[in-house]
Amino acid sequence: MNWGVWGAKMTTQQIAQTIEASLEAGVYAFDHADIYGGYTTEQDFGDGFAASGVSREQVVFVSKCGIRYPSEGATHSVKHYDYSAEYIENALEKSLRKLQTDYIDVFLLHRPSPLLDPRVAVPVLEKLRGQGKIKEWGVSNFTPSQLALIGTEGTPHWNQIECSLTHTTPMLDGTLDFHQSHSIGTMAWSPLGGFFKEPGAVQDRLEPVIHRMLEKYSCTVECLLLAWLFRHPAGIIPVVGTTRVDRIQAMAKAHKIELETEDWFALTEASWGHKVP
Ligand SMILES: NC(=O)c1ccc[n+]([C@@H]2O[C@H](COP(=O)([O-])OP(=O)(O)OC[C@H]3O[C@@H](n4cnc5c(N)ncnc54)[C@H](OP(=O)(O)O)[C@@H]3O)[C@@H](O)[C@H]2O)c1
Missing domain, CATH: 3.20.20.100 (NADP-dependent oxidoreductase domain)
Structure with a gap:
């Protein structure tokens, strides 16, 4: 695109x-x-x-x-x-x-x-x-x-949906559950979400949390955003929209990052702006 x-x-x-x-x-x-x-x-x-x-x-x-x-x-x-x-x-x-x-x-x-x-x-x-x-x-x-x-x-075989750290709806509205229970593969479009595209409160909350983790996981921001998706058990395949070879090369390694559970929730909490119930 x-x-x-x-x-x-x-x-x-x-x-x-x-x-x-x-x-x-x-x-x-x-x-x-x-x-x-x-x-x-x-x-x-x-x-x-x-x-x-x-x-x-x-x-x-x-x-x-x-x-x-x-x-x-x-x-x-x-x-x-x-x-x-x-x-x-x-x-x-x-x-x-x-x-x-x-x-x-x-x-x-x-x-x-x-x-x-x-x-x-x-x-x-x-x-x-x-x-x-x-x-x-x-x-x-x-x-x-x-x-x-x-x-x-x-x-x-597939449903390609919008899904990212800043668009978590499919994880909550039954879409990913349906995919998993019916063996439908998940592709996520705009997998980097609004992080780069929509400056605002969500990005402001995510920024410090993400930057705290970059050193721990030795990766770029894009890779961390993808690692958050990969951690979900639906086996999400991100449909990345970059036009840059250096970003393709970096993001191709994102699946190797194993995001710890607490870090996954720290990112989710920052995206939502509140703790899980
Ligand atoms: N099924 C559908 O209805 C549907 C709808 C929309 C899109 N899609 C598909 O999904 C693909 C991806 O969508 P998307 O492009 O919205 O997804 P995305 O991968 O979330 O975003 C890609 C954009 O983020 C930018 N970006 C990446 N890293 C960056 C960084 N560090 N700093 C600043 N900007 C950065 C890229 O710019 P650079 O090029 O400079 O890296 C590019 O403009 C599309 O190409 C299309 O194939 C499907």
Whole structure:
């Protein structure tokens, strides 16, 4: 989302180099959505990938479909969600073409929609899986009840949700419990949360607690924020949005940090602004 025109506007060469450097650091999965960059970033990434020395088998591509919004070349005027069979199939074909690949490893329905009918969406996803065009399918931003509803037709492999030290809701509203009890994998978007993006009271409370721990764990702030997520038993996979190779290299080691229980709660308490009951 951040590598293309919505963010760093990387050149083809820079994308190729960043993919190669990610692989060297042990990061091999890349998150996409058709809409990123106003439907342009998958193509930019695809060009960069083709220019890299990395083979398709070495990497995992995640992509998403379903959000339609007015942009260049689009005929509609109202932002909306579309989970018709025809739209899902067409969106996948476009993503495959832009990413220059025969298959997508994980294909997600980007946002829940009141008009999403699991009896329509799940069979088409299963058909695409049967054809080998996707390896696994999942959803994104789904609540437990929405997961239960789509689960009447088939269990998603993944739910990609917003989750971080500054956005702990999924740990409290039953979302992660549902993932764990139904073997649904968790990907966390914006895993660094508001720490760098939203200066304010939460950041002010977290700052001294985090800085006290940096020496103890010999890591960067980003790594500590990820270590907090890794400590949760749901096996959360952070979808990191950095555009910098040095941060990718550092964060690739964050899973090795074993945050002590008391430190986990110290960070949580600082985020919430109160002790646990
Ligand atoms: N499923 C969904 O609905 C959904 C929604 C939103 C996003 N996503 C996915 O999640 C990914 C990550 O989202 P995100 O970018 O919000 O996540 P993030 O990883 O929490 O934040 C990344 C941002 O933090 C900055 N950052 C990292 N370390 C920093 C530091 N030490 N100081 C200052 N800034 C720092 C990065 O800047 P640098 O580039 O300079 O490191 C980047 O702008 C997206 O790329 C997208 O693939 C999915």
